[in-house]
Amino acid sequence: MPLQILQTIENISSIPTLPTVIERLTRLLQNPKTSAEEVGKAITTDQALAAKVLKLVNSAFYGFPGRISTITHAIVILGFSTVKNIVLTASIFDVFRNKGEGITGFDLEDFWLHSIACGAASAAIAKQIGGLEKEECFIAGLIHDLGKLILCHYLPDEFLSALQHSAENRQLLYESEKQLFDSTHAQIGGYISERWNLPLSLQNPVKYHHQPSPTHEHYLMTAVVHFADILVRALDYGNGGDNQIPSLSEQVWKSLDMEKIDLDALLGSIHAEIEKASVFIQWT
Amino acid sequence: MKKIPVEKIEDNMVLDREVCGTGGNTLLTKGTILSRALGRRLQNWGIAYVYVQGEEEFQQEESVVTVSPEDLMRHLSEKFANVMDNPYMQKICNAVYHYRLNKSGK
Numbered sequence: 001m002p003l004q005i006l007q008t009i010e011n012i013s014s015i016p017t018l019p020t021v022i023e024r025l026t027r028l029l030q031n032p033k034t035s036a037e038e039v040g041k042a043i044t045t046d047q048a049l050a051a052k053v054l055k056l057v058n059s060a061f062y063g064f065p066g067r068i069s070t071i072t073h074a075i076v077i078l079g080f081s082t083v084k085n086i087v088l089t090a091s092i093f094d095v096f097r098n099k100g101e102g103i104t105g106f107d108l109e110d111f112w113l114h115s116i117a118c119g120a121a122s123a124a125i126a127k128q129i130g131g132l133e134k135e136e137c138f139i140a141g142l143i144h145d146l147g148k149l150i151l152c153h154y155l156p157d158e159f160l161s162a163l164q165h166s167a168e169n170r171q172l173l174y175e176s177e178k179q180l181f182d183s184t185h186a187q188i189g190g191y192i193s194e195r196w197n198l199p200l201s202l203q204n205p206v207k208y209h210h211q212p213s214p215t216h217e218h219y220l221m222t223a224v225v226h227f228a229d230i231l232v233r234a235l236d237y238g239n240g241g242d243n244q245i246p247s248l249s250e251q252v253w254k255s256l257d258m259e260k261i262d263l264d265a266l267l268g269s270i271h272a273e274i275e276k277a278s279v280f281i282q283w284t
Numbered sequence: 285m286k287k288i289p290v291e292k293i294e295d296n297m298v299l300d301r302e303v304c305g306t307g308g309n310t311l312l313t314k315g316t317i318l319s320r321a322l323g324r325r326l327q328n329w330g331i332a333y334v335y336v337q338g339e340e341e342f343q344q345e346e347s348v349v350t351v352s353p354e355d356l357m358r359h360l361s362e363k364f365a366n367v368m369d370n371p372y373m374q375k376i377c378n379a380v381y382h383y384r385l386n387k388s389g390k
Contacts (some may be wrong), residue, residue: 109325170365170366214366230376234360235365235384245364245373248370248376267383275314278316279315
């Protein structure tokens with residue numbers, strides 16, 4: 001990332017951090033002897049977060065509506081990894097909630113709708129192709145445009161110029177950012193996700209979602225998010241700041257084995273997954 | 285399912301049919317728990333009516349915006365204009381067109 005933008009972001013002390021419970025959970029889950037009670041206790045130290053996690057666990061999105069009453073019960077039913085992902089999802093919403101109205105040409109409601117839909121679409125694609133963790137794909141899709149939130153809140157003048165440039169030249173916001181300040185929301189989001197100590201499986205889809213390459217680790221998940229972004233734009237779920245659509249490479253098409261997939265059925269399952277994700281809409 | 289004007293939306297009502305904007309884009313999905321604040325946002329988006337769970341009370345004209353095949357084709361052609369030289373994007377555009385057309389017809 002160009003030094004100037006990196007330094008600007010590094011010097012912004014108000015850029016939010018994730019709650020400490022995430023790090024504590026990561027440490028706990030690295031120990032195979034950790035019990036469900038210990039993880040439950042770690043989560044319930046943050047009562048507000050624990051309440052949100054229970055709300056999510058009991059929503060249609062996770063498939064157990066109204067049947068799980070404690071965090072420990074959730075861990076037993078859903079497993080450590082899924083609960084950790086749910087805590088991470090709830091934390092990400094918490095970090096950016098009530099952060100104002102956005103700026104001209106960038107409606108935060110539309111942005112969140114696009115992000116939630118991209119998460120849901122990533123989960124639906126992952127389910128279709130197999131071999132990837134659905135919940136992790138949801139988070140990767142949800143946060144793929146994290147850098148846009150940082151630009152909107154902390155570098156609004158630069159972001160506004162990129163939005164205008166993209167609209168005037170009818171090109172992707174990503175391309176305008178690169179032309180104007182030699183740095184993109186993907187790079188900035190990648191930097192923040194690194195600073196948050198998110199796993200590489202989430203960092204890389206954020207960093208490379210516009211240019212997935214097999215040379216990067218977690219290429220398949222990155223390709224899933226790239227494809228999900230394209231489909232969600234085509235279906236007009238929300239808006240991420242431009243009205244353009246990225247081009248899908250032959251390599252990604254083949255990596256996802258798309259010739260074997262019924263696109264119409266995939267679009268239907270994406271729509272169903274987005275409907276289930278409506279629990280998140282009220283949080284934005 | 286009942287159809288109500290957006291100004292009649294109360295907290296905790298549940299959306300029973302997705303709400304689409306004028307371009308056919310989905311604004312809110314089925315199952316969303318509504319609030320008065322969300323109702324005001326829908327008004328700002330130009331939405332007049334929504335379908336919520338419960339017994340039918342109002343008999344009004346259709347509120348969900350249905351997109352004509354011509355408008356949808358024009359919208360997608362514009363959106364895909366820069367990528368239509370890519371055969372994979374042509375396939376995606378074609379699939380999305382048919383999917384959205386079938387969905388709006390239901």
